[in-house]
Amino acid sequence: MIMEKSYGELAMFALAIAALLSLAHTNSEGDALYALRLSLTDPSNVLQSWDPTLVNPCTWFHVTCDSQNQVIRVDLGNARLSGSLVPELGVLLNLQYLELYKNSLTGHIPSEVGKLQSLVSLDLYHNNFTGSIPRSFGKLSSLVFLRLNSNRLTGRIPRELTSITSLKAVDMSNNDLCGTIPVTGSFSHLAAKSFENNSRLNGPELEGFVPYEMSCH
């Protein structure tokens, strides 16, 4: 009798573990965010709740999910984080807000961020990002806010960004961008202030006069 009961309990326990493991393995959004955690230095322990053994990341602090338990916000502005971003972020296809402003993040912005087609707001301002603005950002077709100011970004402003019709607020000031400032599409209403203090950036571009490919070394 006792043997039978404990055998049954053991079977139940094994099933529960198997179910947990399979859930954990299909939780790619949690895995991606955990990869980000591992890539960051977090002296204030703001990522302490980011436990990869939970079924999804929806109970983690600074992460918001929708009713289908899909991640729609990551809010880590002003969090004293350093380290770099990871390409795994590209799996967060429902992400609308990626708020990482006012930290000390370094390294390149992964081109995989350009896969986040639900993104409304991408705030990476006041960090120490280097490298160029990925051309893949041109595919962020829901983007309204793109704030990359006060980093150390170099290279051209990708022409692809001008085709994002939803784009309203752009700030690329205080970087080291070069080339010319596009004036077509969504860029036609942006103020010069959005681009100030980029000593090698010329513009606004005179269409058909200053070639886009000119003056960027």
Ligand SMILES: *[C@@H]1O[C@H](CO)[C@@H](O)[C@H](O)[C@H]1NC(C)=O
């Ligand atoms: C960027 O790096 C410089 C030099 O290492 C440092 O002085 C500055 O505080 C950093 N800025 C941010 C926002 O981390």
Ligand SMILES: *[C@@H]1O[C@H](CO)[C@@H](O)[C@H](O)[C@H]1NC(C)=O
């Ligand atoms: C210009 O941008 C650089 C890089 O972000 C920054 O270090 C510098 O303080 C800025 N200068 C002014 C006048 O804002």
